[in-house]
Amino acid sequence: MSDLLTFDNVWLEYGEKIVLERVDLTITERSFVSIVGPSGAGKSSFLRLVLGQEVPTRGRILLDDQPLTPECGPDRGVVFQRYSVFPHLTALRNVMFSRECAKAPFTARLFGAARRAAAEEAEAMLVEVGLGDALHLYPAQLSGGMQQRLAIAQALMARPRVLLLDEPFGALDPGIRQDMHRLILRLWQEHQLTVLMVTHDISEAFGLGTRVLTFDKRRIDPHAPHRFGATAVYDLLLSRKTLPSVPDPQQKVLRLTESVITNTEDSQ
Amino acid sequence: MRWVNIRPNRRSSILLGAAPLLLVLVCYLFASAARHAANPSDKVLPTPAAMVSAMHSLLVDTDPLSGHLIFWADTMASLERLGLALGICTLSALLVGMVLGVLPAARATLGGLVTTIAVIPPIALLPVLFIVFGLGETAKVALIVVGITPFMIRDLADHVASLPQEQLIKAQTLGASSWQLALRVALPQALPRLIAGLRLSLGPAWVYLISAEAIASDIGLGYRIFLVRRYLSMDIIIPYVAWISLLAILMDMALAQLSRRGFAWAHQAAR
Numbered sequence: 001m002s003d004l005l006t007f008d009n010v011w012l013e014y015g016e017k018i019v020l021e022r023v024d025l026t027i028t029e030r031s032f033v034s035i036v037g038p039s040g041a042g043k044s045s046f047l048r049l050v051l052g053q054e055v056p057t058r059g060r061i062l063l064d065d066q067p068l069t070p071e072c073g074p075d076r077g078v079v080f081q082r083y084s085v086f087p088h089l090t091a092l093r094n095v096m097f098s099r100e101c102a103k104a105p106f107t108a109r110l111f112g113a114a115r116r117a118a119a120e121e122a123e124a125m126l127v128e129v130g131l132g133d134a135l136h137l138y139p140a141q142l143s144g145g146m147q148q149r150l151a152i153a154q155a156l157m158a159r160p161r162v163l164l165l166d167e168p169f170g171a172l173d174p175g176i177r178q179d180m181h182r183l184i185l186r187l188w189q190e191h192q193l194t195v196l197m198v199t200h201d202i203s204e205a206f207g208l209g210t211r212v213l214t215f216d217k218r219r220i221d222p223h224a225p226h227r228f229g230a231t232a233v234y235d236l237l238l239s240r241k242t243l244p245s246v247p248d249p250q251q252k253v254l255r256l257t258e259s260v261i262t263n264t265e266d267s268q
Numbered sequence: 269m270r271w272v273n274i275r276p277n278r279r280s281s282i283l284l285g286a287a288p289l290l291l292v293l294v295c296y297l298f299a300s301a302a303r304h305a306a307n308p309s310d311k312v313l314p315t316p317a318a319m320v321s322a323m324h325s326l327l328v329d330t331d332p333l334s335g336h337l338i339f340w341a342d343t344m345a346s347l348e349r350l351g352l353a354l355g356i357c358t359l360s361a362l363l364v365g366m367v368l369g370v371l372p373a374a375r376a377t378l379g380g381l382v383t384t385i386a387v388i389p390p391i392a393l394l395p396v397l398f399i400v401f402g403l404g405e406t407a408k409v410a411l412i413v414v415g416i417t418p419f420m421i422r423d424l425a426d427h428v429a430s431l432p433q434e435q436l437i438k439a440q441t442l443g444a445s446s447w448q449l450a451l452r453v454a455l456p457q458a459l460p461r462l463i464a465g466l467r468l469s470l471g472p473a474w475v476y477l478i479s480a481e482a483i484a485s486d487i488g489l490g491y492r493i494f495l496v497r498r499y500l501s502m503d504i505i506i507p508y509v510a511w512i513s514l515l516a517i518l519m520d521m522a523l524a525q526l527s528r529r530g531f532a533w534a535h536q537a538a539r
Contacts, residue, residue, distance in 0.1 A: 051437065051441070053437065071440070072437055072440040072441045073440065073441065073443070074441060074442060074443035076441055077441055077442075078437060078438060078441050080434040080437075080438070082432075082434065083432035083434040083435055084434050084435070084438045085438075086435060086438075086439075086453060087457070087533060087534075088456040088457050088531070088533050088534070089456075097439070097442050097444075097452065098442035098443050100452070101439075101442060101443040101444045101445070101448050101452075102443050105445065105447075105448070106447070107451075108444070108447075108448040108451050108452045109452075138532075138533040138536060140533065140536040141536060151438075154438075154442065155438075155441065155442075157442075158441065158442050158443055160441070
């Protein structure tokens, strides 16, 4: 497994305020990285850096050993908590979107055989995420969980190098969330994905991830709290040999005690 | 049962909605009858029979001077001006609104200009338009265009600019270029809003049309009512105003129907 993403002494500053400091990380291909941490600790900023929405003020980010372009592209897929499907397109058209963009630069629409091929591919993807019966429904007609399934299918159609999930299951009911956990783990295995997932739910982070990053500030200056940025203070590699069928609280504790715990503070 | 929980069904809604209209009509008839009882040659509140006979000549008799059926010629002239102006407004609002909404750089450059133009009272520009374009059709169409386009542009640009950022990011991660993003993500979501903006602009558009026709014209619904005002011809003014209202309602309903038919997805969330 090779290194997919490299963060080399990355800083993110807004004027005086330092959001992230000294982020040094390598993310290997095929890993499932969960990112946890208190609110305001730069989790979302970290994800925006990977997305290319923000440019690091210092340091470099490499994707496949190439400097990351500071603009989102089809090499990075994303699923947000909300609003990540197009309300004016049916499920099928939503999933076909990336094919249509890639193959029809001017009209962004496909016709004839190319369209049928894209539609078949999109249908297969929708069946895979369990939306085989909802091909021609609009997002407003789908439940929250179904919308997230659609968003995932849509992102996977573009075959991204890395899939970014920004609290993707945060707004879902607990039961639905378990189904979604099973789905994302299955897709992660079958499509050999590299996943970066920001979450508030610690058990979700440990249940799904092969590696858990905790973002927080190392030091706090009480007189100028904005002058120290957050970084990955804990970097836990979970030694998971097999895919857990369902994240189960009992197993999680076991896995945590078995796991190799590396504190990045010590390694520096 | 609490009053707030009394919800009329579809049929009783229609009956309830019609009742005040009928009431106004009945009040008018009584008032008219009372005035005519006191003064048989009263002109202020004409009886329905007087309106029918006054309108009859305008509807079916050819005007000896112009060779037109006056009522229909007025209607056609006004609708032509209004249609042309609304067409120009809609197209330019779509074009400029999309550019302003999608491109932050264009918004920074032109947003101030559009806002400045939007605060100028259009009627105050009417003399300028008459001087520049003469007293012909162009000035009247231009008044409507100047009057409602800035509002429609701002409304559409704001709507497009406030599309969730997540959608735009998502489209880019799916490989969309700026053009593809505008065409496939922003444009389809802008169209229902454009229709909504057009519906809201219909009222002002009629105001500007009638103003322009009242000041300098020789044909049109607005011209006619201002012309016959000199003879206190309420028997013509009232049917004309009713006809203008009916046309406005029909246009509004047609646009609402177009939006529901063409953009069903936009009306699902509200259901």
